[in-house]
Amino acid sequence: MKFSFSKIILITLLSFALIGSGNLFAKPMNWPKVYSENLFHITEVMVTDVASPPVAARIYAYSNLAAYLVIKSQGGSFSNQDILANTYLENHDWGIPESNVTSPEFVSILAMLKVGQDIMPSGYLLEKRQEEWIEIALKNKVISKKNLTEHKELANLVADKVMEIAKKDGYLQLSTLTRYTPQKGEGFWYPTPPAYIAAVEPEWETIQPFFIKDLEDFEPAPMAPFDMAEGSSFHNQLMEVYNTTNELNEERKLIANFWDCNPFKVEFSGHMAIGVKKISPGGHWIGITGIAAQKANLSFAETAYVHALVGMTLHDAFISCWKAKYDTDRIRPETVINQKLDQRWRPLLQTPPFPEYTSGHSVISRASAVVLTGYFGDNFEFIDSSETYFGLPERPFPSFLYASEEAAISRLYGGIHFRDAIEEGVKQGGKIGVMIWSKVGNDD
Numbered sequence: 001m002k003f004s005f006s007k008i009i010l011i012t013l014l015s016f017a018l019i020g021s022g023n024l025f026a027k028p029m030n031w032p033k034v035y036s037e038n039l040f041h042i043t044e045v046m047v048t049d050v051a052s053p054p055v056a057a058r059i060y061a062y063s064n065l066a067a068y069l070v071i072k073s074q075g076g077s078f079s080n081q082d083i084l085a086n087t088y089l090e091n092h093d094w095g096i097p098e099s100n101v102t103s104p105e106f107v108s109i110l111a112m113l114k115v116g117q118d119i120m121p122s123g124y125l126l127e128k129r130q131e132e133w134i135e136i137a138l139k140n141k142v143i144s145k146k147n148l149t150e151h152k153e154l155a156n157l158v159a160d161k162v163m164e165i166a167k168k169d170g171y172l173q174l175s176t177l178t179r180y181t182p183q184k185g186e187g188f189w190y191p192t193p194p195a196y197i198a199a200v201e202p203e204w205e206t207i208q209p210f211f212i213k214d215l216e217d218f219e220p221a222p223m224a225p226f227d228m229a230e231g232s233s234f235h236n237q238l239m240e241v242y243n244t245t246n247e248l249n250e251e252r253k254l255i256a257n258f259w260d261c262n263p264f265k266v267e268f269s270g271h272m273a274i275g276v277k278k279i280s281p282g283g284h285w286i287g288i289t290g291i292a293a294q295k296a297n298l299s300f301a302e303t304a305y306v307h308a309l310v311g312m313t314l315h316d317a318f319i320s321c322w323k324a325k326y327d328t329d330r331i332r333p334e335t336v337i338n339q340k341l342d343q344r345w346r347p348l349l350q351t352p353p354f355p356e357y358t359s360g361h362s363v364i365s366r367a368s369a370v371v372l373t374g375y376f377g378d379n380f381e382f383i384d385s386s387e388t389y390f391g392l393p394e395r396p397f398p399s400f401l402y403a404s405e406e407a408a409i410s411r412l413y414g415g416i417h418f419r420d421a422i423e424e425g426v427k428q429g430g431k432i433g434v435m436i437w438s439k440v441g442n443d444d
Helices: 005-021 031-049 053-073 104-119 123-139 145-166 171-176 233-246 250-258 281-295 300-328 333-341 360-376 400-413 419-440
Strands: 266-269 272-275 382-384 395-397
Touching: 031 053, 031 104, 031 123, 031 281, 031 300, 053 104, 053 145, 053 281, 053 300, 053 360, 104 123, 104 145, 104 300, 123 145, 233 333, 233 400, 233 419, 250 400, 281 300, 281 360, 281 382, 281 400, 300 360, 300 419, 360 400, 360 419, 395 400, 400 419
Parallel strands: none
Antiparallel strands: 266 272, 382 395
């Protein structure tokens, strides 16, 4: 093949131009994987801080919101409707200018990590992760040293904007509210063994939701009243918990432990109390979101979108569930069984430190599953490896809804919830998920 001299000059000049752009020889980035890995650094700090399930959901909501805002502000396009246009922030003026950054993806992850740093007690641990991310981005020519400063400035700007909103959502006022005191009388929640931890986040219903306008719209059906008479709904459910946990097979034990997600677990060795740190329920579903994004090979923009959507869904679902918990203030199975049936009985899972009705995992799992099903479609098969970091095996699921059903029933196998709290929790979460997806789903 012959080339004219002019063609050779043109090819040479084009090659120099491409090399000068700094991206020709950049290693291809698996953006969904990179996003999930950096988000998991935030999860690790939450585990260190023993963040309660509602607090963890709030952190996921704001950190992923920052990532989404960067892409949105820089002209990124999404397959579904703008998330913020359907929240209480729809008319908020963020004041984020469109910039000349060459990698909004880099900025997005850096902003996410910065919000994580600012919003958590041990967030300073993420400073090192930010430095590592900058080194990775430079090494892979995602950015250059020449334009690093403007990328960092945009990340700082977005993170600061998000934290301005977070500081106004009611979280900082929680400590000023009247402290919760367990009610006296039968049927009311009381701290449970082994650590008898005080009630967690009793005023969480005062936190500002993103999508929910009126919490009353998502109240569950009335629970079975406390009644120890044989044949009553409450007594039947109590006996179901007692008998089920005494007859567990290995598969049901595995299911219970796989979905445990209890950041408060305490084990005793003699007189020494040892905290066993685990991922939160919301963290489990954020992990599933990352797994699905990688399997579907989403673009970076779509990865940021679906993570922000699930994070904000978790946030609202926990607010709704926690309102129900402290409105009903219902006793846990462990307390009743120890008082009325068997003083030595202990559930397979350690009872979490808050009232029983409704089941939190049931609510947030179904809400997340509905949103993920809307986004990825029905019967999206995946292998859930969210818990391998904590020593549990992978688990395959034929769909998000199937996984949410298993998460819900795991609470019965674990001995920490009555059936009506599980079933009504699923309905409660389903209503929240349907409402949110109806606002953001693409109807085309």
